[in-house]
Amino acid sequence: MTGLGTLFLAAAFVDNMPLTLFLGLCTYLALSKRPESAIGLGIAMTGVLGLTVPLNHLIYHGFLAPGAWAWAGLPDLDLSYLALIAFIGVIAASVQLLEMVLDRFFPAIHRAFGVFLPLLTVQCAILAGSLFMVERSYTLSQSVVFGLGSGFGFAVAVAMLAAIRTRLAYAHLPDGLRGLGIVFVLAGLMSLGFASFAQMAAAQ
Structure with missing residues (x-):
């Protein structure tokens, strides 16, 4: 398997945002009620x-990273301290664009999101993707694959939890486990399952 393929699988399963890194749990738990x-x-x-x-x-390495302005005669200029603000701005614009597209072409999905769609702007899993990209010094192609892999891993995790919760709607659960109680138990068990991928990767 190529390096990019390995990176995609690692981002999706080994570094799964909600189940391995425990990022984005708010929307992960809240929007897993229905498939x-x-x-x-x-x-x-x-x-x-x-x-x-x-x-x-592109923004970080083109404008913010140390030495990014060397072409303009400013080799010592370091704007990396603005990375967090820039990343959040890009994420906010992207989420706003997504909301407009869903509202225009997919109103049913837009209604299903409700208040949680604008909250994707401050979704820690989305911001973490860009921060990991900087920390791990990914190239542009690796950044594309890592972003898609992280999103795919999140999608797999939330779809699995939603499928299980749908089946549990017909189960007779103890009073103490109804609602979020059983959801936390399920998320913990799924996290243990995904942790095995990290052990497999470490053994390679």
Whole structure:
């Protein structure tokens, strides 16, 4: 398997945002009640991460990284301290664009998101994708693959949880486990399962 293929699988399963790194749990738990909203969230996360991570890569290495302004005679200029603000701005613009597209062409999915769609602007998993890109010194192609892989992994995780919660709607659960109680138990068990991928990768 190529390096980019390995990176995609690692981003999706080894470094799974909600189940391995425990990022984005707010929307992960809130929008996993129904498969329709879970799939919509997965598509949105994949789209936003796949777009913002490479965009932020271009912005960081083109304007913010140390030495990025060497072509203008400013080799010592370092604007990396503005990375967080720039990344959030790109994410906010991307989420706004996504919201406009969904509202125009997919109103049912837009209604299913409700208030959680604008909250993707401050979704820690989306911001983490760009921060990991900088920390791990990914190239542009690696940033694209990492963003898509992270979004795909999030989509798989939330779709799995939604499918299980749908089946549990017909189960007779103890009073103490109804609602979020059983959801936390399920998320913990799924996290243990995804942790095995990290052990497999470490053994290679």
